[in-house]
Amino acid sequence: MLKTFAARFGHCAKGLARDRSGVSVVEFAIITPFILSIALYGLEVAYMNSVDMKISEIALSLADNASRIGQTDNSVVTPTVSEADINEVMRGAQEQAAGLDFATRGRIILSSLERDAATGKQYIRWQRCYGQLSRQSAYGNDSTQNGLNGAALAGMGSGPTKITASANSAVMFVEVYYQHHGLMGDLFVDNPVMRKEGAFLIRDNRNLTPGVTGTGGAYPCG
Structure with missing residues (x-):
């Protein structure tokens, strides 16, 4: 009986060795983690690039919008920059950053770069900020x-x-910081603090002497 069992076991072993019906399943199980990892890595990198582009767009758009403050003012008085104007352009940046949790993970710094008439030095006349980063x-x-x-x-x-x-003019300079969070945390890429800049020369004549006028400013940098 022992010989019969040994013969049957040997026959089954030879049959199993010749069987190729599950090879593709085994191969698929082996390579699937690698394929999935590559796909997820590509998705993560694409997402990070899209966020990086969005942050760059926010910087440029805000600088552009700030440079246009007072452009539609039809009064005979040269317009100034008011707190209400700054509030409006900052709200526009917030709308553009919708979906990024920017209030918590971002920081916008808008500066008015000017030239001092007395000394000729470059200086920051005023600065406004948004975001808790x-x-x-x-x-x-x-x-x-x-x-x-x-x-x-x-x-x-x-x-x-x-x-x-230049003299009697100003540059609206924007710095944008954003703490990126990956779709899968930091499994595939680090979560960097992205930083972008944007700058536009003011478009029309503007009364720079008083700095920012009005009250109700919602975006101090303190």
């Missing part, structure tokens, strides 16, 4: 480090050539 301007503030107080300000911009304001 703990970030400060890379170039200074509108008080103790504005270019007239503290270190001299050669201009603004991360490139080799700094952006400067």
